[in-house]
Amino acid sequence: MLKQFKNITPAASTFAVCLIALSENNNNNNNDRLAILRESLKPYRGEKEKEIREIWERDEAEGFRKLPARAWPAYQPDQEDIPTILNNLKKQNCTNDDDNENILIKKPHLDVCIKATFDLATALVFNNLDVTKGLKLFKNLADVSNNPDGMCAYAVVYLEGYGVELNEKLAMKYLKLAIEKHNHSQALYELGTCYYTGIEGILEENEILAFEMFEKAAEQNHVAAKYMCADMLLEGIGVTIDIPRAIPLLYSAADQGHRYSRQRMRELLDECKNV
Secondary structure, three states: OOHHHOOOOHHHHHHHHHHHHHHHHHHHHHHHHHHHHHHHHHHHOOHHHHHHHHHHHHHHHHOHHHOOOOOOOOOOOOHHHHHHHHHHHHHOOOOOOOOOOOOOOOOOOOHHHHHHHHHHHHHHHHOOOOHHHHHHHHHHHHHOOOOHHHHHHHHHHHHHOOOOOOOHHHHHHHHHHHHHHHOOHHHHHHHHHHHHHOEOOOEOOOHHHHHHHHHHHHOOOOHHHHHHHHHHHHHOOOOOOOHHHHHHHHHHHHHOOOHHHHHHHHHHHHHHHOO
């Protein structure tokens, strides 16, 4: 193999030897990775693979077009649902006024009032109907009712700029509050994303902390967090590569309907077939 380098200088020859060694090492690493990947994917191959591919294809054809623009909150009422929500607030005696500006004053800790308030705020904000009013309701839920969904939603509005000017510092404050007080899974996921991407002038990228946040959310069955953990474990981002640990997380997220997880599982299964 080295005959082609017979007439070059010693320095160049040394460099060539290093390149060859590096190439051989990379090939060995790739072979090791494929062997581990094949072994990790064994439970999902054969008849099982045929079954899950059929289910996923049917799901994608029938239902994925109906999914909301963002995955959280899980229930996102439409404009036509608002009259029912308002009626429920009055029926449960949650409000003191007709315009529902102060709906938490009477019963700030009653679960049915908290849920109806959150649904109303969600409809107002994420349908862009009255962001100012919805934001006030989220803040009341966070500050008055100590509600973790309210804390997280209030943060998300400012983190992503839903009808308001971005305010990442305020968003971070409420995400951390939801985590410190309630270990809230969506807040963990959102904060993990912040660490993963970084926020210019506010938060430096930190892949290790990102993985920690995603892992804690995944332990609570947060689907997107499972995908992020699996992806980082597969690629060695913020954590040591661990394919046997990644694949069950990836399949679990895929089985719960996560589209990116299903696509990645297909790619990995195809990779094993094509070698």
